[in-house]
Amino acid sequence: MFGLTDRELDRATNTLGLASYRKDQIRQWIYEKHVGDFSLMTNLPAQLRQQLAQQFAVTESRVAEVQKTAGAAKLLVEFAKDLVVETVVISYRSWSTVCVSSQFGCDMGCVFCASGVGSPAVNLSSQQLAEQLWHARIFANQQGLNPVRNIVVMGVGEPLANFDNLLGFISAANDPSRFAIGQRRITVSTVGLVPQIKKLADTGLAVYLAVSLHAANDELRRRLMPVAGRHSLQDLLSACRKYTEATGRRVTYEYVLLRGVNDTDTHGVELANLLKGHNCLVNLIPFNAVPGLSFAPSLRTEEFRRVLEQRGINVTTRRSLGGDVSAACGQLRNRRK
Ligand code: SF4
The missing domain is CATH 1.10.150 (DNA polymerase; domain 1)
Structure with a gap:
């Protein structure tokens, strides 16, 4: 094989x-x-x-299930009977982006996420990461979608906790004789593992970095993301600043808007003050309700965005890929069990 x-x-x-x-x-x-x-x-x-x-076999994995909605499809890629991961293909005007999972399960325990529930993290190999990309390309081709041009390692799992396999995957994605996707078309997301951000900066790679922030003070961030207990916001932002210095890449801060939790004007002002002077982009993410969790989607996305923009922060709002494909992290896999 x-x-x-x-x-x-x-x-x-x-x-x-x-x-x-x-x-x-x-x-x-x-x-x-x-x-x-x-x-x-x-x-x-x-x-x-x-x-x-x-x-031989080209691959032993297969796409076990597909859920589609306008503009996005979630593939369940099965590597073995109990090893199924999610890969999402998102179609834009002239290209498609593939969202790859880096682990099966997740140990990070973000309280608003379904992925970590009940599944300890198992690192996927660089080949398993590459196979997700390969299946996604085949899917895009067969469905007549725009060609796959971008990769985001933002699916289930913490990519920087699977560091060596992540590097192997980036190398495969870059390889002109294989996927030929340039580094500036690859974004790696992280909950904010400070030592690994520094390590990534030292590799000489220049992929984009997206950091899950979700709160502008340590106390609220610790409530939402246990990892914040290990790394303060000050240390995190300092590592991100160094990442930009080393790579020339502006860091994106992801901010999922949770109704009444982190979406008030006060939170917005706090966030703007925190990021003042940083070469960065804030990506506001509409929350997809997770069964069993008490968080609700914010009704104040536009107001929150205005607060940031009025203070000179660059902001985008992520297109909602909809609860209709169970697109919130981990839900499709959990539902299938
Ligand atoms: S949001 Fe990402 S890092 Fe956090 S628990 Fe879910 S999969 Fe893990």
Whole structure:
């Protein structure tokens, strides 16, 4: 069996004693024509297709379920019977973005999120991350969606807690002979693991960083995100500033708006004061209700946005991808169990 790595493609072609152009042909089928079935690789001799199919598989994962809504689709990618992860394909005007999960389950325990509930984090391998991207590309192609151009590692899990596999995935995504997606089209999200943000800055990579902030003071942030007990806002913002200095990339701060919890004008002023002077963008996220949790979506998105803009903060509002695909983190996987 082989997966999606160049090394394994080499191993397959060497095992069968194939000329190097055959490897290129197979690679083109897999990465450029989005074909994972050897029998469909029509420029290979029939006997070779048969041999390949008997001895290898392009991937052992499969898309077990798809939920669609206008502009987005959530794929459940199954690696093994009890190892199913979520990958979301979001279609924009002229491109699609893939949202990849970095872990199965999550240990971060954000109180407004369904993903961590009941599932301890298991790191996904760099190959499993790459396979999500590969399935998403095939899906986009088959559905006639715009080509996949951007990646956000923002699905279930904490990417920086799976650091080495994340780097392996970024390398695969960048590789011109594989996915050929440039670093400036990749965004890695984090709850704010300060040492790992510094480590990422030191790698020499220049991917975008999105930090889940959700509160502008330590006390409220600790209530919403246990990780805030480990790293103060001051340390977090200082690490983010260094990240921008090292990479030239402006940091995005994610802020999920929870009704009556963090969405008042006072919270907005506090946030604007906290970020004053930072080269950053605030991304306001509409909350998708999570069954069993008491948080409700904010009704003040526009007012909150105005408070920030009036104080010179750059703001965007994330398009709501809707409860109709159970798009809030982790819900589809939980529902299927
Ligand atoms: S929001 Fe992200 S980091 Fe927080 S618990 Fe959910 S999956 Fe984990």
